[in-house]
Amino acid sequence: MEAPLILHSYPRAIVHFDGDAFFASVEQAVHPELKGRPVVTGQERGIIACASYEAKARGVARGVTLSEARKKCPDLVVLPSDYETYSLYSKRMFDIMRRYTPVVEEYSIDEGFADLSGLRRVFHTSYKEIARRMQQAVRAELDITVSVGLSLSRGLAKLASKFRKPAGFTAVAGNHLHLFLPRIALEKVWGFGPNTVQLLKKHGLQTAWDYVRRPEVWAEHLLGKIGREIWNELRGNAVVPVATEEKSTYYTISKCKTFAEPTRDRDQVFARLVRNVESAFIKLRRHKLRAREIQVTLRFQDFTYEGIEARLHRPTGATQEVMPLVRELFDRIWRDGAEYRATIVVLARLEPDRGEQYELFEDRVRIDKMTRISGVIDAVNERYGKHTLSLGPSLFLGRRPTTGRGALPWRKRDLLGGETFRQRLRIPRLGMQV
DNA sequence: TCTGGGGTCCTAGGACCC
DNA sequence: TCTGGGGTCCTAGGACCC
Numbered sequence: 001m002e003a004p005l006i007l008h009s010y011p012r013a014i015v016h017f018d019g020d021a022f023f024a025s026v027e028q029a030v031h032p033e034l035k036g037r038p039v040v041t042g043q044e045r046g047i048i049a050c051a052s053y054e055a056k057a058r059g060v061a062r063g064v065t066l067s068e069a070r071k072k073c074p075d076l077v078v079l080p081s082d083y084e085t086y087s088l089y090s091k092r093m094f095d096i097m098r099r100y101t102p103v104v105e106e107y108s109i110d111e112g113f114a115d116l117s118g119l120r121r122v123f124h125t126s127y128k129e130i131a132r133r134m135q136q137a138v139r140a141e142l143d144i145t146v147s148v149g150l151s152l153s154r155g156l157a158k159l160a161s162k163f164r165k166p167a168g169f170t171a172v173a174g175n176h177l178h179l180f181l182p183r184i185a186l187e188k189v190w191g192f193g194p195n196t197v198q199l200l201k202k203h204g205l206q207t208a209w210d211y212v213r214r215p216e217v218w219a220e221h222l223l224g225k226i227g228r229e230i231w232n233e234l235r236g237n238a239v240v241p242v243a244t245e246e247k248s249t250y251y252t253i254s255k256c257k258t259f260a261e262p263t264r265d266r267d268q269v270f271a272r273l274v275r276n277v278e279s280a281f282i283k284l285r286r287h288k289l290r291a292r293e294i295q296v297t298l299r300f301q302d303f304t305y306e307g308i309e310a311r312l313h314r315p316t317g318a319t320q321e322v323m324p325l326v327r328e329l330f331d332r333i334w335r336d337g338a339e340y341r342a343t344i345v346v347l348a349r350l351e352p353d354r355g356e357q358y359e360l361f362e363d364r365v366r367i368d369k370m371t372r373i374s375g376v377i378d379a380v381n382e383r384y385g386k387h388t389l390s391l392g393p394s395l396f397l398g399r400r401p402t403t404g405r406g407a408l409p410w411r412k413r414d415l416l417g418g419e420t421f422r423q424r425l426r427i428p429r430l431g432m433q434v
Numbered sequence: 435t436c437t438g439g440g441g442t443c444c445t446a447g448g449a450c451c452c
Numbered sequence: 453t454c455t456g457g458g459g460t461c462c463t464a465g466g467a468c469c470c
Contacts, residue, residue: 047438063438108470193468194435225444226468256439303437342438 009173012238013116013127015134016149016157017097019090020166022110024052026089027079029143038073042066043080053166086110089142096137100130105242111161113154115242128171135169154240155233156180158190159208174236181209181234191230196223208234250287250350255280258342262301269298270330273343277326280345281319285353290315292349294322296329299342307344308333317353 023041028034042049058073090109097104103115131150145167149160160170172180186197220228232239255276292315297307
């Protein structure tokens with residue numbers, strides 16, 4: 001038999017706080033006249049990104065199209081997303097949390113963790129009371145609400161904060177786990193997605209409690225490392241620490257855009273692809289990174305994909321530098337007559353952009369020039385809006401299509417064959433024909 | 435849940451090398 | 453030339469998250 005569940009109340013005290021309908025709440029805080037009204041954000045995409053609780057009460061949910069939402073709720077207030085303001089509120093929220101402990105993890109824009117372990121003496125009060133003060137401070141200073149969960153691990157704290165929303169407060173002490181976990185369905189558990197839940201149900205489990213009652217080795221055997229971690233976290237054994245250092249860099253940067261209408265028009269699709277490439281590179285430069293690999297994928301009407309990737313000879317942050325290559329990749333995977341639904345660009349093998357490193361024989365003047373052009377484009381777009389200034393067709397139309405030529409495109413999740421082909425190009429030198 | 439956009443991490447299996 | 457065993461690195465793809 002496994003070790004018993006922890007019985008004392010808080011061997012560690014981890015708080016999870018989760019902004020309630022964060023974007024919509026921030027809008028209501030900034031525009032108090034919107035309080036009590038059904039507010040949604042996401043106007044720019046035509047799909048609801050976040051719905052206030054008033055809107056949710058009227059049946060308006062995230063992901064729904066605006067036209068549908070308006071049918072349900074004619075007096076809906078629809079706002080464009082204002083990420084700058086949301087980020088500002090997010091920062092203030094985390095600053096408030098850090099007044100209580102430096103051990104704060106910014107998990108996403110609207111949720112985070114804090115480790116209060118050992119702070120009862122500092123504050124001369126209980127963990128519950130400290131967590132409540134944090135929650136109240138956010139409400140008092142930012143005029144938005146957060147739901148708070150207090151428990152023994154990140155995994156449990158997260159379940160607790162979801163248990164009551166909005167403005168909920170749920171503390172689950174070690175001696176209450178046997179009351180809490182049987183009320184948590186498997187699909188609520190952090191880290192259990194649809195596939196895992198299905199698998200666990202096949203083994204006769206229904207709740208988080210069923211899961212932690214199985215031996216640890218059983219969990220690990222079935223679900224691997226993740227399974228063991230979740231098992232421990234749910235039993236109150238905090239195996240995943242609250243990570244304070246901010247995640248400063250990316251492994252990949254991707255941009256993906258679905259068309260309003262599927263199309264067979266080659267120029268249309270290519271134009272969208274170019275726009276994605278530009279967006280991806282803008283983000284890349286903003287984070288002072290360079291890419292060594294680019295992947296171009298087209299999505300068909302039936303949700304299958306076809307893509308190609310190329311390793312760059314030299315890491316770059318200059319959009320123009322890869323445009324001829326993008327053209328070539330596109331030409332290789334394009335299929336006449338196919339109906340396309342989206343373009344996806346992924347920049348990978350990112351590395352920090354620390355100054356320039358030229359290799360022998362590289363055209364230093366040209367590279368400098370392209371880097372400067374990118375800088376100017378960013379500055380203009382920063383000031384006048386994204387894509388105000390973008391690349392003209394001449395920059396990428398210079399190279400002739402190279403369709404055919406033994407191209408072997410890959411198809412992900414090919415429903416017919418089930419085989420995966422991936423074409424890989426190693427480009428010895430960037431084709432630059434500006 | 436009929437499908438929006440942007441990420442991360444883990445793992446099995448192949449390539450390659452003693 | 454056939455047989456082992458073991459280590460490392462890399463990659464594709466699955467699964468999950470907000």
